[in-house]
Amino acid sequence: MKLSLVAFSALLPSALALWPLPTGLSNGSTPLRLSSGFDIKINIANAPADLVAAVETAKGYLANDKLQALVVDRGASSASAIAKAKSLPSLTLSLLSTPKGPVSSISEEAIAPLESRVEGYTLTVPSDGSGAVLKANSTLGLYRGLTTFGQLWFDWDGTTYTLSAPFQISDAPAYPYRGFMLDTARNYFPVSDILRTIDAMSWVKINTLHWHVVDSQSFPLEIPGYTALSEKGAYSASSVYTASDVKNIVTYAAARGIDVVPEIDTPGHTAVIANAYPEFVACPGSTPWASYANEPPAGQLRVASKAASNFTAGMLKAAATLFPSQTFSTGGDEINANCYATDNETQASLAASNQTFAQALNTFTMANHAALRTEGKTAIVWEEMVLDDPVTLANDTIVMVWISSDDVAAVAAAGFRIVHSASNYFYLDCGHGGWVGDFPAGNSWCDPFKTWQYAYTFDPVANLTAAEATLILGGQSLLWTEQSGPENLDSTVWPRAASTAELFWSGPGGNVDTALPRLHEVVYRFRQRGVAANALQPEWCALRPGVCDLLA
Amino acid sequence: MKLSLVAFSALLPSALALWPLPTGLSNGSTPLRLSSGFDIKINIANAPADLVAAVETAKGYLANDKLQALVVDRGASSASAIAKAKSLPSLTLSLLSTPKGPVSSISEEAIAPLESRVEGYTLTVPSDGSGAVLKANSTLGLYRGLTTFGQLWFDWDGTTYTLSAPFQISDAPAYPYRGFMLDTARNYFPVSDILRTIDAMSWVKINTLHWHVVDSQSFPLEIPGYTALSEKGAYSASSVYTASDVKNIVTYAAARGIDVVPEIDTPGHTAVIANAYPEFVACPGSTPWASYANEPPAGQLRVASKAASNFTAGMLKAAATLFPSQTFSTGGDEINANCYATDNETQASLAASNQTFAQALNTFTMANHAALRTEGKTAIVWEEMVLDDPVTLANDTIVMVWISSDDVAAVAAAGFRIVHSASNYFYLDCGHGGWVGDFPAGNSWCDPFKTWQYAYTFDPVANLTAAEATLILGGQSLLWTEQSGPENLDSTVWPRAASTAELFWSGPGGNVDTALPRLHEVVYRFRQRGVAANALQPEWCALRPGVCDLLA
Known part of the structure; x- marks a missing residue:
């Protein structure tokens, strides 16, 4: 025809x-x-x-x-x-x-x-x-x-x-948690970028900013009583979120219906703490880094050290005072066993206390969660704290499943509330090649690029019983920033994060074909409001709903 | 250690x-x-x-x-x-x-x-x-x-x-052609974006802007005597490069050592011409589009029509007056046979003149190239004009190989000068999923994403004799803009296009490991000059050359 x-x-x-x-x-x-x-x-x-x-x-x-x-x-x-x-x-x-x-x-x-x-x-x-x-x-x-x-x-x-x-x-929303996670440690984002992102989130009814604020590469958070962490761990004096900046951000977010959930990852992803407190960090900067960490630099908090544990609990408690949220993530992903196995101090501590590493990790994590609870905070952890390095989490702990959506069922079987964060659906950074150096044919570990269409088709209750399905709080898009910065923030996040926002507000089962024209409108309206959302198609297609469909 | x-x-x-x-x-x-x-x-x-x-x-x-x-x-x-x-x-x-x-x-x-x-x-x-x-x-x-x-x-x-x-x-450069191609038809780019891109190109000694200015989706170029094309074919009245805009762009570029080589693709990729001149276009908007074109909308110039041929030659000649470059691309890629086979007028014209389609295409193309030559222009074509839909090209024609670098040897064997433009190395748009609608699991046709490292390792003379190697003029990065616009221009192009610029200036054989620290400096200097070049790594790595290498 x-x-x-x-x-x-x-x-x-x-x-x-x-x-x-x-x-x-x-x-x-x-x-x-x-x-x-x-x-x-x-x-x-x-x-x-x-x-x-x-x-x-x-x-x-x-x-x-x-x-x-x-x-x-x-x-x-x-x-x-x-x-x-x-x-x-x-x-x-x-x-x-x-x-x-x-x-x-x-x-x-x-x-x-x-x-x-x-x-x-x-x-x-x-x-x-x-x-x-x-x-x-x-x-x-x-x-x-x-x-x-x-x-x-x-x-x-x-x-x-x-x-x-x-x-x-x-x-009314299908799920109470609809989030976006931003990593401000691999590369720093000025406060203005975060505020603009909060505005954009509010436009599509995302209600949680999961702020992965620090990591092994930099510590841009000024924590009262622990200012050496940012003084010695931020990329520069101007790349720090001061207590005043944080107050500005959480206030701005809350007024837009957004809860800012901070994450200070422990015990892994903490190499940078060695800049200020070398005594609390095992294997700082050990090489080859790949033997000690999933990415450079290596370094993990000494979970078996009473002093390191006290420091960490105190630091988390102090950080918690900056954030009005009732939740706080202590991370817990990618713990590297070799780092501790080769750390003489950790081995000596374990021997002296007659503990296994697992016991020490449990003690360490429970102390952190207890400290947060004194500030009224419920703990959030990554899935390894249930599946790979299990600790005796309180029943109200919220678990984020990131490695694969296939792991959701096991976490649900353990009875914990879950936030979908699976890399195979929701990681916005995937698909841009390997970022480590000297690796000319390197691929992105989480290839391919996650399209909005693919995330949109996710089933939040796949492989769950009806009872387990009630544990699903919602889900989120996530941007890890090894290959991102302010330069590509808007175009990388938007409109893809909006796709996930609709999935968890309107509920699953949406049709990508009928969603596309509306998502174009999100893109064009965002641009009118100053957010540089990325083109999904040629403008010719955006003006002609359905005409650029595969079989049209 | x-x-x-x-x-x-x-x-x-x-x-x-x-x-x-x-x-x-x-x-x-x-x-x-x-x-x-x-x-x-x-x-x-x-x-x-x-x-x-x-x-x-x-x-x-x-x-x-x-x-x-x-x-x-x-x-x-x-x-x-x-x-x-x-x-x-x-x-x-x-x-x-x-x-x-x-x-x-x-x-x-x-x-x-x-x-x-x-x-x-x-x-x-x-x-x-x-x-x-x-x-x-x-x-x-x-x-x-x-x-x-x-x-x-x-x-x-x-x-x-x-x-x-x-x-x-x-x-001094290893190759005389070091380019960047921008498609301004799938999505429009304001003049200011093009000028900023020209500045950035000059900083890494890129000397050619291959401007794929129009395509089936829009016709944003105002051509003297043919203004109905842009009046009826641009996305809006403000999405037009006027003759004055073009003069501004080519003047700005030339002063920065950059030749602006225009492309008006023919006979395919011309559906939009039907808005102004429906009589010259076969299969305009035919559906299902996939039967008539590689992407919507379908529509190709009626190569067998004398009137369409005269129109095209005249239009190209008029367009050529806007550009001081001594080269001009008439395209020639992705000609769809079914479009012509089902076009009654084309079939009638072929029958009346007792020509095959191949003969008509040859006559059409030669007329266009002859018209351009009267304006002092040497023709550039895509590889199909040599390999798939061969026409009797003048010996001085320059051929761009895009489908695969594997096709370079065949074009060289035919004796033509070549600009490397292979999708498997140099397409900056690959790897972001399928863009057509109703296609939830759609992949990018040219997956994966082309990293700077991968392009950097390209061998410009692979599989060529020494004599054939002299036909290589250089190469370029290319951005097709189905999924791009002003929002992601800088971060998508830079620093990757710089990688290709060095390949063709400094010559092949560069080492990605030692190049990385310098490329970080390109990124940071570009940002200082207002171009939002994308992060290659965490800043931690950018400040520590080699430390984030794979085996470091």
């Missing part, structure tokens, strides 16, 4: 630019535009300041997005329909019930225990010229609804419009 | 930050700094304006690069040596012989016939406080030498210094 290009030029129906797709959505096909006097009202006595600020931000996006519809004529053929459309005068926010005490802020609700967060909302946008209504049981839910409201609109010649009114949306 | 981190903190010798590596280089280990009154003098009567401007630009880089050495202490331990170093008062440029007429400008020499360009130079930088001397047989050679001079220096606390004086450099 032949189809002339002229047919392609006709106006195709605009996809609904909603991402993640609301779990309950009905809409019509009536044009509607924002009134020139459009306002957002908060019908809540003594509304929290962060909700007031969020409304101002939402109004700013409505005024400045200026996103034309992704159709061939960008909206021109709808001009008269838009001009004749009724005007939406307002959006009114209200809570479904009035709390007895003060209304909780978005920031407070963003860091509440995961399973207790209320992110659902209902949003009604009539097409008859009456006002829109957003309701929720929480300010956090209202914030999510505001985000959705901001995605309904396109611009034509200065008019902010939709062709798809009325809307009736009843939405 | 164990090595403590303390040892890593010691100052390692700075790599020489030269890229591409000069073909003749000797240097010492004497500190030297730029005098506070340092000046660059042009000892040439009536020096061309572009050389004067290039000197000002070079002085700007010297003043503003502020690149600290890539060593652990960033230069601190050299502070006293730097403070005590002798000062370089000046760099003096001169020509080795005085021409009878006016001195040729860089811009004139940049577009001279490839084999006649003179890019060599000698550069002497004494360590005794006497002035540096740059000599060449051409202003283009002086420009290359200026670029090298600008790479000798680091910054410590406001002092611009080297630890490696004196320098004696005698340099």
